[in-house]
Amino acid sequence: MTSSEERLAAIRGGVPARRHxxxxxxxxxxxxxxxxxxxxxxxxxxxxxxxxxxGFPARFGQSRFAISRGNAFxxxxxxxxxxxxxRLVAERxxxxxxxxxxxxxLGADDDLPERxxxxxxxxxxxxPTGVEQPAALFDHxxxxxxxxxxxxxxxxxxxxxxxxxxxxxVEIKSFPVIDGQADPAKVSAxxxxxxxxxxxxxxxxxxxxxDPELVSHEVVLICPRDFxxxxxxxxxxxxxxxxxxRRQLRRMARLDDLLAAVPEDFTADLTAEPATLATALAxxxxxxxxECLASCELAYFCRHEARGHTAALGRPAREALGxxxxxxxxxxxxxxxxxxxxxxAEAAALLRAAARLRADALGVPA
Amino acid sequence: xxxxxxxxxxxxxxxxxxxxxxxxxxxxxxxxPLVVVPLALAGEANAPLxxxxxxxxxxxxxxxxxxPRNRDQRFAFAAELAGILLSYVDGHRAATEAVPVDRxxxxxxxxxxxxxxxxxxxxxxxxxxLLGRSTRFRRPDGExxxxxxxxxxxxxxxxxxxxxxxxxxxxxxxMTDALTLHWATGQSAVEDLHLPALLGWIxxxxxxxxAEAAARAEDPALHPPAGPATDxxxxxxxxxxAIEAYAAAEDDPEARAGAYATLEAxxxxxxxxxxxxxxRGVGLLRGLPPGARVEGRWAGDRDAFTAHAEHVDAGGGPxxxxxxxxxxxxxxxRLERALTSYAVQRAYDDPxxxxxxxxxxxxxxxxxxxxxPGRVDDTGKxxxxxxxxxxxxxxxxxxxxxxxxxxPVRPGQKARVVFLTPAADGKxxxxxxxxxxxxxxxxxxxxxxxxxxxxxxxxTLSDAFLPAGAFPAPEETPWTHGGPPTTAPDLxxxxxxxxxx
Numbered sequence: 001m002t003s004s005e006e007r008l009a010a011i012r013g014g015v016p017a018r019r020h021x022x023x024x025x026x027x028x029x030x031x032x033x034x035x036x037x038x039x040x041x042x043x044x045x046x047x048x049x050x051x052x053x054x055g056f057p058a059r060f061g062q063s064r065f066a067i068s069r070g071n072a073f074x075x076x077x078x079x080x081x082x083x084x085x086x087r088l089v090a091e092r093x094x095x096x097x098x099x100x101x102x103x104x105x106l107g108a109d110d111d112l113p114e115r116x117x118x119x120x121x122x123x124x125x126x127x128p129t130g131v132e133q134p135a136a137l138f139d140h141x142x143x144x145x146x147x148x149x150x151x152x153x154x155x156x157x158x159x160x161x162x163x164x165x166x167x168x169x170v171e172i173k174s175f176p177v178i179d180g181q182a183d184p185a186k187v188s189a190x191x192x193x194x195x196x197x198x199x200x201x202x203x204x205x206x207x208x209x210x211d212p213e214l215v216s217h218e219v220v221l222i223c224p225r226d227f228x229x230x231x232x233x234x235x236x237x238x239x240x241x242x243x244x245x246r247r248q249l250r251r252m253a254r255l256d257d258l259l260a261a262v263p264e265d266f267t268a269d270l271t272a273e274p275a276t277l278a279t280a281l282a283x284x285x286x287x288x289x290x291e292c293l294a295s296c297e298l299a300y301f302c303r304h305e306a307r308g309h310t311a312a313l314g315r316p317a318r319e320a321l322g323x324x325x326x327x328x329x330x331x332x333x334x335x336x337x338x339x340x341x342x343x344x345a346e347a348a349a350l351l352r353a354a355a356r357l358r359a360d361a362l363g364v365p366a
Numbered sequence: 367x368x369x370x371x372x373x374x375x376x377x378x379x380x381x382x383x384x385x386x387x388x389x390x391x392x393x394x395x396x397x398x399p400l401v402v403v404p405l406a407l408a409g410e411a412n413a414p415l416x417x418x419x420x421x422x423x424x425x426x427x428x429x430x431x432x433x434p435r436n437r438d439q440r441f442a443f444a445a446e447l448a449g450i451l452l453s454y455v456d457g458h459r460a461a462t463e464a465v466p467v468d469r470x471x472x473x474x475x476x477x478x479x480x481x482x483x484x485x486x487x488x489x490x491x492x493x494x495x496l497l498g499r500s501t502r503f504r505r506p507d508g509e510x511x512x513x514x515x516x517x518x519x520x521x522x523x524x525x526x527x528x529x530x531x532x533x534x535x536x537x538x539x540x541m542t543d544a545l546t547l548h549w550a551t552g553q554s555a556v557e558d559l560h561l562p563a564l565l566g567w568i569x570x571x572x573x574x575x576x577a578e579a580a581a582r583a584e585d586p587a588l589h590p591p592a593g594p595a596t597d598x599x600x601x602x603x604x605x606x607x608a609i610e611a612y613a614a615a616e617d618d619p620e621a622r623a624g625a626y627a628t629l630e631a632x633x634x635x636x637x638x639x640x641x642x643x644x645x646r647g648v649g650l651l652r653g654l655p656p657g658a659r660v661e662g663r664w665a666g667d668r669d670a671f672t673a674h675a676e677h678v679d680a681g682g683g684p685x686x687x688x689x690x691x692x693x694x695x696x697x698x699x700r701l702e703r704a705l706t707s708y709a710v711q712r713a714y715d716d717p718x719x720x721x722x723x724x725x726x727x728x729x730x731x732x733x734x735x736x737x738x739p740g741r742v743d744d745t746g747k748x749x750x751x752x753x754x755x756x757x758x759x760x761x762x763x764x765x766x767x768x769x770x771x772x773x774p775v776r777p778g779q780k781a782r783v784v785f786l787t788p789a790a791d792g793k794x795x796x797x798x799x800x801x802x803x804x805x806x807x808x809x810x811x812x813x814x815x816x817x818x819x820x821x822x823x824x825x826t827l828s829d830a831f832l833p834a835g836a837f838p839a840p841e842e843t844p845w846t847h848g849g850p851p852t853t854a855p856d857l858x859x860x861x862x863x864x865x866x867x
Contacts, residue, residue: 179499226500357725
């Protein structure tokens with residue numbers, strides 16, 4: 001065991017690291033500049049429990065209705081052994097579906113390493129060699145990815161489709177595409193998640209000596225069309241997401257650098273006292289932005305900490321305030337206080353003018 | 367975000383309460399707006415779960431869909447909503463007024479009032495838009511008939527949703543948007559989308575700061591979300607069992623009535639707090655005096671309402687799923703013009719909005735120190751009245767010589783910048799030559815030229831009429847835009863192809 005790994009284990013407090021899935025890996029790309037998050041995620045700390053322990057529980061519940069609808073739609077799309085699915089995918093890619101297709105379900109086995117080995121073996125053996133190959137579909141493959149020095153298993157709800165000489169990641173989602181448009185936030189989340197699968201599939205092929213480019217950067221997204229349950233396929237180009245993801249994974253692989261800046265006694269041990277945990281967390285810098293609320297379990301804690309900081313008001317507000325860090329600073333400059341740093345002089349003049357104009361328009365003394 | 371607005375946010379953080387960013391109300395508020403608070407079932411494509419609807423605080427009608435996945439019940443909900451909404455809309459079709467057109471050579475008629483819908487947040491607007499989309503192509507006959515009011519509801523909801531995209535329209539408003547237009551909170555724009563938290567900042571309960579009230583309002587156990595999405599915890603622990611109980615009681619009328627009552631009470635509990643907030647929001651907005659140009663924009667809403675009502679009366683078809691190339695270009699052009707004019711009008715109506723333009727140098731305020739109201743320019747073919755004034759301002763003047771400026775109090779008058787002279791103490795002397803807004807004679811009527819000592823505001827923003835662009839007819843769509851449409855808009859093909867389940 002390397003010293004880094006020992007340290008990460010110590011930070012967790014001896015419990016096993018939390019397992020990542022495509023969703024959590026995708027979430028890593030959200031706020032790449034945040035050291036607190038990188039360290040906690042790198043160590044595999046159970047962030048939801050941690051947030052709860054320190055009194056700032058996250059609110060990421062999922063409705064039963066949403067889950068059952070998702071499962072029902074997926075089952076419906078795959079109902080006939082993939083025939084309709086294949087036709088849908090082929091049509092979207094503009095290729096011939098061919099007259100036969102192999103359907104392999106890799107999800108049956110419960111033992112993860114065994115399943116992973118089987119997925120690797122079959123997917124490698126079936127690596128595309130040319131357009132004349134018949135189509136093949138692999139359901140529930142178990143992929144893996146190196147995250148912060150550890151192999152992480154990914155259990156994607158996806159089908160890897162070999163079609164026209166390439167693998168395509170096919171992702172089934174239950175949000176609707178209405179008149180050709182879907183909720184942009186959901187599409188972008190699906191794209192980031194799919195990128196994780198594309199990356200894992202590419203690594204798998206590369207490890208076996210194949211060309212990673214055999215996995216297309218175009219992901220096929222299957223959604224219900226309009227207000228009914230009929231599926232419709234769309235293409236998502238995930239090249240940009242792949243770039244971001246690679247960058248973030250590389251950064252996590254260099255956790256040593258990050259850990260060097262973390263105090264020796266830093267702990268996220270869930271058995272520690274809440275006050276101790278909160279104090280410890282404060283020693284590792286976070287980069288809170290309101291967007292964190294939608295993706296990070298620790299966001300409410302960080303928001304509380306960022307109170308009085310302009311970052312808590314959102315990036316546009318912070319920029320409009322000349323990039324000043326705190327609200328007291330802003331108000332002091334606006335009231336005519338002297339700029340501490342010379343580069344604040346411009347912001348100070350702007351804020352003074354703004355304060356004067358506001359007071360003037362509101363009819364109150366400046 | 368302007369620095370002025372960001373500063374207001376910073377001040378809100380320090381003061382612990384939201385700060386005004388407007389001195390007048392920039393939207394029209396109906397005497398009896400129809401408030402709609404919808405809820406949707408998680409995971410489904412815009413499946414209504416329930417709604418509170420009504421045009422007065424004590425007149426809330428609760429609509430419930432006991433089995434939201436059931437299509438017939440979905441359309442029964444739409445029919446029930448249509449009963450309320452269409453009669454509300456029709457209530458505005460009594461009186462008309464004559465409007466001169468074509469320079470007074472002709473008149474057209476428009477309704478003296480128009481309906482106004484209020485929903486809690488932008489997601490509420492999306493909900494109504496999608497409900498409109500899912501109902502307007504339905505037919506009262508054929509394979510899956512729906513009540514005749516349902517497609518009509520769809521067309522009106524689509525009308526409202528399209529108006530909501532039109533800058534400056536007040537036909538369908540999201541309360542969070544309406545409030546953030548007038549107040550800046552100490553939280554981010556994302557958090558402002560949560561109506562309970564937003565009102566916590568604007569109007570915190572006694573003894574609480576805005577931040578405390580907002581934090582409290584974020585707990586779904588203390589305050590249900592303002593919809594259309596429900597709290598997952600509520601879904602799992604309370605709603606799901608209630609829906610199951612209702613489904614299980616299919617054969618037992620008595621048990622079914624009981625289950626329905628339970629469901630009704632559950633949904634009322636979730637909706638009532640938001641209903642209260644909506645009317646509190648209405649009250650806060652009513653407390654502001656309306657801006658001078660609000661009435662003019664509302665007239666635009668009344669025009670659009672009249673036009674759509676006439677279109678429906680004349681047997682016109684429902685709005686297409688997608689605009690053709692020409693229609694899309696026309697719409698974009700219209701929205702851009704509306705956006706420009708809305709921004710200018712708000713600045714003209716409200717010194718606090720104008721202040722943001724003063725900060726960026728697009729406007730300045732100063733005092734008139736010299737005025738020559740009788741100046742006549744006789745260098746041309748015939749003499750014309752061209753008074754000049756000198757304005758001294760302490761604000762930076764970033765306009766070039768020769769630029770044409772306007773003043774909100776004399777919108778019909780142009781002011782050309784003739785001289786710009788830096789004076790002592792960082793002041794600037796601006797000499798302006800005025801034209802227009804002074805009648806046809808060679809003497810300016812009293813009040814049409816600013817007098818010495820008057821405090822004036824001049825800006826590059828102009829509220830002058832923007833001519834409409836010229837667009838080809840749909841059948842002359844250029845090939846660069848796909849050429850003329852080959853088939854008629856898909857009025858019939860769409861709904862028939864849309865599966866029922």
